[in-house]
Amino acid sequence: MPDLPPQSPADPSGPPTxxxxxxxxxxxxxxxxxxFASPRRQFWMLILFPVIWVLVAHLGPxxxxxxxxxxxxxxxxxxxxxxxxxxxxxxxxxxxxxxVPFWRTMVFSVVLTLTTLVLMYPVAYFLARHVRRDNQxxxxxxxxxxxxxxxxxxxxxVMIILGNNGALNLLLRWLGLIERPIPFMYTNFSLxxxxxxxxxxxxxxxxxxxxxxxxxxxxEAAADLGxxxxxxxxRVTLPLSLEGVGAGCTLVFLIATGMYATPVxxxxxxxxxxxxxxxxxxxxxxxxxxxxxxxxxxMLVTALVVAGAFNRIIALLxxxxxx
Amino acid sequence: xxxxxRILMSCIYWAFALYLLLPLALMMLMGFKDARxxxxxxxxxxxxxxxxxxxDRQVMFTFGYSTLIxxxxxxxxxxxxxWIAVTLTGRAFFGRAVILGLTLLPxxxxxxxxxxxxxxxxxxxxxxxxMWAIIWSHAVHNVPFVVLVxxxxxxxxxxxxxxxxxxxxxxxxxxxxxxxxxxxTPAMIGAGVFCMLLSFDDFVRSYFLxxxxxxxxxxxxxxxxxxxxxxxxxxxxxxxxxxxxxxxWAERSMRRIKKQANR
Numbered sequence: 289m290p291d292l293p294p295q296s297p298a299d300p301s302g303p304p305t306x307x308x309x310x311x312x313x314x315x316x317x318x319x320x321x322x323x324f325a326s327p328r329r330q331f332w333m334l335i336l337f338p339v340i341w342v343l344v345a346h347l348g349p350x351x352x353x354x355x356x357x358x359x360x361x362x363x364x365x366x367x368x369x370x371x372x373x374x375x376x377x378x379x380x381x382x383x384x385x386x387x388v389p390f391w392r393t394m395v396f397s398v399v400l401t402l403t404t405l406v407l408m409y410p411v412a413y414f415l416a417r418h419v420r421r422d423n424q425x426x427x428x429x430x431x432x433x434x435x436x437x438x439x440x441x442x443x444x445x446v447m448i449i450l451g452n453n454g455a456l457n458l459l460l461r462w463l464g465l466i467e468r469p470i471p472f473m474y475t476n477f478s479l480x481x482x483x484x485x486x487x488x489x490x491x492x493x494x495x496x497x498x499x500x501x502x503x504x505x506x507x508e509a510a511a512d513l514g515x516x517x518x519x520x521x522x523r524v525t526l527p528l529s530l531e532g533v534g535a536g537c538t539l540v541f542l543i544a545t546g547m548y549a550t551p552v553x554x555x556x557x558x559x560x561x562x563x564x565x566x567x568x569x570x571x572x573x574x575x576x577x578x579x580x581x582x583x584x585x586x587m588l589v590t591a592l593v594v595a596g597a598f599n600r601i602i603a604l605l606x607x608x609x610x611x
Numbered sequence: 612x613x614x615x616x617r618i619l620m621s622c623i624y625w626a627f628a629l630y631l632l633l634p635l636a637l638m639m640l641m642g643f644k645d646a647r648x649x650x651x652x653x654x655x656x657x658x659x660x661x662x663x664x665x666x667d668r669q670v671m672f673t674f675g676y677s678t679l680i681x682x683x684x685x686x687x688x689x690x691x692x693x694w695i696a697v698t699l700t701g702r703a704f705f706g707r708a709v710i711l712g713l714t715l716l717p718x719x720x721x722x723x724x725x726x727x728x729x730x731x732x733x734x735x736x737x738x739x740x741x742m743w744a745i746i747w748s749h750a751v752h753n754v755p756f757v758v759l760v761x762x763x764x765x766x767x768x769x770x771x772x773x774x775x776x777x778x779x780x781x782x783x784x785x786x787x788x789x790x791x792x793x794x795x796t797p798a799m800i801g802a803g804v805f806c807m808l809l810s811f812d813d814f815v816r817s818y819f820l821x822x823x824x825x826x827x828x829x830x831x832x833x834x835x836x837x838x839x840x841x842x843x844x845x846x847x848x849x850x851x852x853x854x855x856x857x858x859x860w861a862e863r864s865m866r867r868i869k870k871q872a873n874r
Contacts, residue, residue, distance in 0.1 A: 324782055345751045436857075439812060441851060488631070
């Protein structure tokens with residue numbers, strides 16, 4: 289072959305493009321030459337930023353919170369000596385004012401997670417199995433629209449339904465079932481309705497995507513082998529959807545434990561949750577931050593342990609199915 | 612499944628849809644009530660509350676403030692999230708699992724705890740409560756979602772395209788901007804709109820990290836604590852309509868781009 293002029297990417301035929309001009313620019317060439325000199329250096333340049341980001345922005349706040357939880361006073365003020373102490377933690381175990389909301393939060397979150405699971409499973413099953421493919425998106429969108437609306441707006445919508453002059457009381461009175469309005473608001477009931485209202489979709493989506501993946505002919509094969517509808521569900525469909533159950537329950541549980549506006553607006557004096565207790569330490573003036581940090585740490589560790597244990601059980605269960 | 616269970620399940624679906632939609636519909640309706648007092652029945656109607664929303668300087672300012680926070684935090688989350696996703700995809704290296712775990716960490720931390728951790732951290736770093744503290748916390752909260760969505764899309768990118776570009780002399784930066792990024796666009800639009808909605812709707816972080824200016828959810832919260840009034844209904848309805856329109860638009864445009872890409 290006669291020697292052809294080398295094809296340069298910086299010099300394409302036709303008018304120079306933006307990329308052509310950029311890559312021909314000497315400063316750009318010098319910089320990229322430096323950065324992309326070897327695959328090793330490329331890798332380091334690529335990974336440096338993510339590592340710094342996750343350490344500083346993701347891990348930093350949590351570690352800092354844990355550190356502050358062991359201090360005797362924070363924010364620093366003049367004339368106060370700061371020492372390391374575990375007093376903030378022992379304060380939690382010594383007082384039922386703190387223990388009761390803590391246990392209430394945990395029990396509430398677990399119960400509501402399971403309630404949401406039982407309520408959402410049929411909905412997800414219906415969507416994945418009984419709605420035609422073309423219509424599934426439409427049916428999902430109908431449920432997704434309220435989900436996009438923020439927490440506060442949705443809490444307000446629940447308040448309008450459950451108030452003394454709300455839609456539910458009006459309906460019950462109109463039906464002649466009650467004489468005077470039932471005070472639904474500021475009780476465990478209104479709080480539960482609100483939390484289920486806010487978290488239901490976080491359960492529905494993982495369940496739906498797990499159920500949608502199961503081929504329909506599995507259940508047909510089971511039917512051919514003589515399995516009744518209940519056997520088919522408990523031996524085929526349910527075990528195969530366990531992954532979605534695990535993901536949905538984890539999400540709902542962690543969201544429910546971390547809710548703050550919902551118990552403030554929908555709950556009453558008898559339904560104080562631990563998030564309100566924690567927030568209280570940051571509202572009042574004074575030296576309460578370390579206690580708040582210690583309580584947050586306790587709650588974070590407990591929530592993650594519960595979620596982790598639950599996922600472990602799910603993994604064991606689906607492992608047994610696989611064998 | 613028998614016919615009866617199918618009918619039963621469709622009833623459960625519609626009951627659930629009603630449970631989700633009815634409260635919001637009634638809330639919208641109540642914004643037209645011609646009285647200060649919230650409650651049924653509605654006897655006379657008015658548009659004044661809705662007109663009032665657009666005339667209220669504070670509400671309009673807060674609306675712009677929340678929008679600005681949503682846009683800036685989403686921009687940060689998209690850049691960082693895409694960078695992390697590109698780094699973690701298609702490579703095996705020591706510590707990859709640790710970085711992935713740390714990347715997803717903000718997604719599993721209960722809301723109130725993450726807000727408080729940021730409050731303390733901002734104090735330690737000397738960041739004043741206010742717009743930048745909120746933007747930063749929203750960006751961190753949204754990074755895991757961007758990473759998950761972008762990684763899912765990246766895993767389907769044909770390797771041959773990037774290899775061909777590299778053979779033709781493109782450096783990694785050009786390959787990223789001319790091959791990888793166009794392929795990621797639908798995922799980034801989807802993740803971006805989702806992040807914007809999350810940031811716009813976020814209450815707990817904005818509440819603990821906010822300075823003197825409230826974001827829209829914080830303003831509605833404050834108004835709710837001082838009493839229910841049709842004014843709140845009107846504000847909420849405007850928010851609801853805008854988020855629904857944005858969400859539906861994103862869903863549609865994402866599917867259109869995907870369809871074009873698959874052709």
